[in-house]
Amino acid sequence: MKKASSLSELGFDADGASSGFFRPVADGTSTPTAHRRRLTKISVIGTGNVGMAIAQTILTRDLADEIALVDALPDKLRGEMLDLQHAAAFLPRTRLVSDTDSAVTKGSDLVIITAGARQIPGETRLNLLQRNVSLFRKIVPAVAEHSPEALLLIVSNPVDILTYVAWKLSGFPASRVIGSGTNLDSSRFRFLLAEHLDVNAQDVQAYMVGEHGDSSVAVWSSVSVAGMPVLKSLQQSHSSFDEAALEGIRRAVVDSAYEVISLKGYTSWAIGYSVASLAASLLRDQRRIHPVSVLAAGFHGIADDHPVFISLPARLGRAGVLGVAEMELTEEEANKVRRSAKTLWQNCQLLGL
């Protein structure tokens, strides 16, 4: 049985197809090129569970006029694209394209990279990192060439280091290279607090910053609801309050991802919503503040010559990172952020970029 996904493949002539239905008005010229400049294009590199959850959420939220998917596996890639296209009757019209060749990303407003090697059992973290750098060497310069004005959003892990790598390999200004960072960790943090306080998570102001990983920093000093600090309230509701209790909460957030992975094999939905939320802030010029991985040199005592990327609350808009919030941290919090940055910088230096 011949497989076909267009009527042209089935022998129907497309050129005259519309003419039976539509006729242009008297002066029938239109300027498609001009229009196309205003159409929003998002590319997603990597169509695994994470990449597809991101692409599908972006599609449902109607954030783009065109979505391009890229992956190394051609069948998987085509299958995923078709599965989205088949929903055409239920969605606003979004052009969906896919190719193993990243040329399909040309003219993107936003390129989201989820591609990354998985850790082989027994492999050192540095080795995994080096394999991912090799992968990024194949992907990033090509993406930058095809869309020199694009915003680059890195999701692949370790995200802070790979965002630095993407920045180096793309040659883009740091304002246009962002890592998904602790945006999701902060959501998990706010979820835990919100459930406990019986409020909507969107009313809990709480940031996790620093490394997206074990050394992330929960900025307790500024956690608040309705402008009121939460820390004091937790001290009152917990009989043996101490640093260990707060650290327990932070670890619960850090472990959340591992917990989901051990239960269902991977995470997808939450990171999909997280990245779609970043995409919306960027492309719709929302000026919203998100804790994302940005060039942190010069903030909180991080040395100017340590061009390390870590998560800080950053104001995002159509031009990318519009600014980074100069949070007031306690001395201990600032120390932790600096320690996070130091470890990351040491890893970056080993990469020789």
Place this chain on the structure above:
Amino acid sequence: MKKATSLSELGFDADTASSGFFRTVGADDTCTPTAHRRRLTKVSVIGAGNVGMAIAQTILTRDLADEIALVDALPDKLRGEMLDLQHAAAFLPRTRLVSDTDLAVTKGSDLVIVTAGARQIPGETRLNLLQRNVSLFRKIVPAVAEHSPESLLLIVSNPVDILTYVAWKLSGFPVSRVIGSGTNLDSSRFRFLLAEHLEVNAQDVHAYMVGEHGDSSVAIWSSVSVAGMPVLKTLQDSHSSFDEAALEGIRRAVVNGAYEVIGLKGYTSWAIGYSVANIAATLLRDQRRIHPVSVLSTGFHGIADDHEVFLSLPAKLGRGGVLGVVDMDLTDEETKRLRRSAKTLWENCQLLGL
């Protein structure tokens, strides 16, 4: 490392947690949560596989429910999927998410969506697969009906037409409250192919596939239209060797759409997720929209009154379920095909002894 998903588990007392922040107004601090809860919309999804989760996540993104309950036989997978949705709390309106391997968690649902089903073992006869799914439905459906006696039932598991009949029999629900996802998605694929060809939005292509969701589905070419104009004639004009075979080629491309995706990525998920969320929105928001879904088709298009068979026809859906079925104008040939579809389905239903 102790795994915790709530501060209570970490030793923080939840009872007084809010009190430092909120104080009730006036002296009369009664509020009637029970009354409110009656107005909160609850959707349950049975089966947390690729299809069930794509449905649940799309319903969540579209903000269609106040509460979503997930049920599956595998407790770890189930819990992992629930947590993965809960972690997105900061990016979504507040939706209560619960899950359990015990169907009691579906209690009080407005809509229950069943995606659970056995997969075909290589070499297994279709009838055998069907009988295994009937056994599964015997475990699921009566319990679901007992926990939510007023609910709408939406069946997605395949073969959907027969399993919708099974669910109807096992639930004891009125036929207006038992629906199968049917050819809603097939029709979308049909409309997508035509829309791409004509360069219009798929939502402006009116085209129905009816009958069995499967090999014997019927493309109703006689009523395919765009802007009120019949499409069939245009296709005849643009195709040099137009004939039945060409139309059949398009219908088969639609039927094979699912197989193609399965052959490429291993399963389908996104499209059926959107399709079912689309039906859920029409039902829960009382939209009165017409969808081709699997309904009791007895008495339509010459299908015998004693053939209690479910197959897809364009049906008007709303909060009460199936509000009516469109009595389409079909050609003789289309009617014959539909009746053949019904006959095959009915023969299978009779073998089940329900």
